Amino acid sequence: MICGNKTAPEPSAFAATVLDLLADLQVATPKINGYFAATKKEVVGDASAGNTTVYGVAQCIETITESGCRDCMQVANTDIQRCPPNTDGRAMDVGCFLRYSDSPFFADNETVDIAPFLRTPSNSSRRNGIIGGVVGGAALLFLVIALLVWFKRWTTSKDLPIRGDILGATELRGPINYKYKDLSAATNKFSHQNKLGEGGFGEVYKGVLKNEKIVAIKKLTITQSQRAKLDYESEVKLISNVHHRNLIRLLGCCNKGPELLLVYEYMKNSSLDKYIFGERRGSLNWKQRCDIILGTARGLSYLHEEFHVCIIHRDIKSSNILLDDDFQPKIADFGLARLLPQDKSHLSTKFAGTFGQKSHDTTPDPDAFLLKKAWTLYEKNMHQELVEESLDGNEYEAEEVKRMVEIGLMCTQSAAALRPSMSQVVVMLKSRGSTETRPITKPTIIDSAAEASTSTASSASLATLSITQISSR
Structure with a gap:
């Protein structure tokens, strides 16, 4: 549980509205x-204080049962x-x-009409019972939690601090701890x-566990100092609790052997890079390409704005986007960049562009640089020239191509304030129709052969992803 630090102008009326909306x-x-439900409710109070609205969102993972x-x-x-x-809370x-x-x-x-789901004969009494029971037991619950927190701090006071205290705000379930020998056997000794x-x-590596479940096992290359292990354990516990249809699920880990695993x-259709x-x-x-673009944007939006800790990927590229059996995208390696030494802000600072259709970590031919080509075609209103030749022209419309290219270019603007958030990209x-509500500024990276920022260029690849030949950074 995390609470904001600002009190509402009309505390009583606001609190009553919040309790009603949450119920x-x-x-x-x-x-x-x-x-999933998103709704809002007006606060009824003193008119002189101005109108106040409470916005609320609730969500359960889709693999859970209704009772769960x-x-x-x-x-x-x-x-x-x-x-x-x-x-805020x-x-x-x-x-x-x-x-x-x-x-x-x-x-x-994005709001959901929840009224039809509240119309039960006993709904009013049930909701009042929920509110009354919660309020009545709040003091006892607070006392129990305070005792548990005090005991936990007392028993762990000698432990080293975890970087950033990223787990201090909530209790999260940790991942499964696998034995190194079991993972080694699953991969035939990492053959x-x-x-x-x-x-x-x-x-x-592809691995088959004792229960015949197929998994993917990654051997991390980070150092194994005591501090690195603490960061690893903390970050892995955080990542294992990220659940979204467009994010790869972390099942477990192992830090007792010679490597951190x-x-x-496991994704049968491998990475987008191969496609x-x-x-x-x-x-x-x-259609598959558009679904991949949208799914990738949804996954990034969840990491940036919806999960209780903001996670920035820093290495979005086609090889880090995996495809499930239905060719729906799942982002891999999210959160792992936080395990890098704190003096390194990106995985790579090399300028990365495109030689024709393939990305390389070397200085590209300026005329073949994908972003420059996209901007040139945009200025000439020739967006459709950016489409890959293998696509059937009957499958798409010119306006749809134009919209995709414009979104990609909006994400590459030099000023961060001009770039849309990932939730805006999803919308x-x-x-x-066209998304061009204001002029798109030319990305300065086009005119520079200096080192390019991974975070800026990776946004550029998102909207053009799968439609054309993309930059790997």
Whole structure:
């Protein structure tokens, strides 16, 4: 549970509205397909104080049952009750998330009509019972939690501090701890035949566990100092609690052997890199490519703005986007950049561009640099020339191509204030028609042969992802 530090102008009226809204979300969310609800409610109070609105969001992971979602929401709602009359509060339990605020943090078109899910004969008494029970037991709950926190601090006072105290705000379930010998056996002692690939963080192997479950096992290349192990344990515990349909699921880890290992769910269709540059190039149709773009944006939006800790990937590229059986994208290696030494802000500072259709970590031919080519075509209103030749022209419309290219260019603008957030990118990708509401400024990276920032250029690759030949940074 995390509470804001600002008190509402009308504390009593605001707190009552928050409790009512949260109770509605607790009842409705488990009944909604997808276990997601976003709603708002006006605060009824002194008119002279101005109109105030409470915005609320509740969500359970999709793999949970309805009863499991209901139980999880009850725990989250109980925790968050201590926040009002503060203007912002959020609570998380294993499997669900709940938040309210007096400031909008979702678009109006993303709200859900929860009224149909509240119409039960006993709803009013049930909701009143929930509120009354929570308020009545708040003092006892606070006392128990205070004792537990005091005991935990007393027993761990001699431990080294974890970087950033990223887990201090909530209790998260840790990953499964695997034995090194079991993971070694699953990969046939990390044989070359089982190697799936390698990247900035280490090599990845296909493994078959004792229960016959197929997994992907990554051997991290970070050092194994005491501080590194503490950061590793903290970060892995955080990442293992990130659940989203467009993010690779971390199943477990191992830090007792000669290497630090991470165990992920296995993706049969491998990485997007093979469909853009490799042996499967040209096999994705237009709809599949658009779904991959949208899914990738949704995953990044969740990491940036929806998870209770902001996670910046720093290394978005086609080889870090994996595809499931239905060719839906799942972002890999998110959060691992936080394990790098703190004096390194990016995985690579080399200028990366495109020689025709493939990315390289060397200075490219200026005329072949993808971003420069995209900008030139944009200025000439020739967006469609950026489409890969293998695509069937009957599968897409020129306006749709134009919209995708414009979104990509909006993400590459030099001034950060001019770039859209990832949640705004998701909305634009789902909308129809042109997205160009204001002039797009020319990215200065086009005119510079100096070292390029990974974070800026990676945004550029997002919208053009799968539609054309993309830059790996």
